Amino acid sequence: MTDVRHLEQTIEAGRILPVVVLPDAAAADGLAGALLAGGLRSVEVTFRTDAAPDAIRAMARRDELLVGAGTVTRVEQVDQAVAAGARFVVSPGFSVRVVERCQALGVPVFPGVATGTEIQMALDAGLTTVKFFPAEQLGGAPMIKALSAPYANVRFIPTGGVTTRNLADYLGLKSVLAVGGTWMVAPDLLAAEDWAEVTARTAAALKEAATC
Ligand SMILES: O=C[C@H](O)COP(=O)(O)O
Numbered sequence: 542m543t544d545v546r547h548l549e550q551t552i553e554a555g556r557i558l559p560v561v562v563l564p565d566a567a568a569a570d571g572l573a574g575a576l577l578a579g580g581l582r583s584v585e586v587t588f589r590t591d592a593a594p595d596a597i598r599a600m601a602r603r604d605e606l607l608v609g610a611g612t613v614t615r616v617e618q619v620d621q622a623v624a625a626g627a628r629f630v631v632s633p634g635f636s637v638r639v640v641e642r643c644q645a646l647g648v649p650v651f652p653g654v655a656t657g658t659e660i661q662m663a664l665d666a667g668l669t670t671v672k673f674f675p676a677e678q679l680g681g682a683p684m685i686k687a688l689s690a691p692y693a694n695v696r697f698i699p700t701g702g703v704t705t706r707n708l709a710d711y712l713g714l715k716s717v718l719a720v721g722g723t724w725m726v727a728p729d730l731l732a733a734e735d736w737a738e739v740t741a742r743t744a745a746a747l748k749e750a751a752t753c
């Protein structure tokens with residue numbers, strides 16, 4: 542059983558959760574090294590490609606990196622993710638079945654929410670940290686601020702359209718645990734295995750986040 546508080550503290554320390562879509566698991570170790578070199582200690586590897594389980598397995602070998610699974614929409618993906626070494630699970634939406642499977646396995650889960658209804662589903666399931674997705678399209682930081690009024694104990698991980706341009710708007714909110722995004726692990730960088738640029742963007746993002 543993973544200590545959720547400790548895990549959330551690790552994610553909150555960097556305040557950035559890179560969302561990785563990796564076409565080929567062969568690039569996973571290079572990517573892990575690039576993120577660590579940039580100063581990041583947590584990453585979400587999405588099940589948007591078949592490479593996800595092998596990529597998670599490869600990245601989870603690095604003890605200093607907290608590796609989670611993203612875009613987990615089905616129960617069998619929870620099992621695959623956990624078997625590969627994922628320490629947390631993220632979904633773009635709220636699935637009762639996915640949440641219950643994670644809870645049965647003792648794996649922290651951050652379901653996606655877009656409305657008060659979904660936040661209440663999370664609260665009913667005993668969860669107080671959720672992904673807010675797709676953040677910019679849903680109204681961005683002002684929307685989170687509005688939702689935080691009635692749901693004062695909920696922490697959000699906004700993802701979707703977050704970049705260095707609007708990072709501070711989100712991280713300025715107490716209710717935001719961290720922001721998720723792809724800008725430091727953009728598909729063109731991963732395809733080119735441009736680890737120097739991944740490290741540079743990661744370090745720049747962390748530097749900016751530290752000022753918020
Ligand atoms: O795939 C990841 C999420 O959809 C967020 O993507 P984005 O940071 O490129 O908007």
Ligand SMILES: CC(=O)C(=O)O
Nearest residue numbers: 611612631632633674
């Ligand atoms: C949106 C997101 O983070 C996910 O697909 O899990």
